[in-house]
Amino acid sequence: MSDDNKGELARYEAAERRRDAHWRAVFDLAVLAERVGVEIGIGVLRTAILINAGALVALLAFVAQIWNKPGGHQPSSDALLAGRPFVVGVISGAFAFGIAYAYQSAMTRKMWRNLEEISTEAETLKPITWVIRMAAVTSILLVGLTVLSLFAFVWGAWGISGALRSLT
Secondary structure, three states: OOHHHHHHHHHHHHHHHHHHHHHHHHHHHHHHHHHHHHHHHHHHHHHHHHHHHHHHHHHHHHHHHHOOOOOOOOOOHHHHHOOHHHHHHHHHHHHHHHHHHHHHHHHHHHHHHHHHHHHOOHHHOOOOHHHHHHHHHHHHHHHHHHHHHHHHHHHHHHHHHHHHHHHO
16 A cells, blocks of 8 residues: 555544444433433422422312310311312423423433444335434423423412401
8 A cells, every 4th residue: 555545544543443433422411311300300390399389288288287276266178278289290291201201211212213323234224213203292281381380389388378368
């Protein structure tokens, strides 16, 4: 092999290593961004469930303390019914966790497909549009249920303030 061919081969190999390093970095960044997004979502869901469940427990403890207490006020049904939004918040948060599992499954399938396209003949692979649709639908449901859960806390806090005013 001549020196010109060796030099050309070395340049080609160096260019291939740079392209490979670039795509590995892009792939790693995509995986990291997905992980960060999932962690943020899980944190928000845990917070939504925790604040709703905590508010419900606090409300029930408060009502139990003033129930049939001599010289105290009798809680009206409004005080107990004010806890309904917190129940809605806990349930919507729990459903959101289930939908988050479906979303993550779809995203994992999509990532595997991307790896298949890189390692095999992409033309022979059938499209996976159902995964993309599933990810879109589950992400919309996930955000909606999370917002509902957080809104339920605000709604419940507002309802409790009115119910507590009726006790005085």
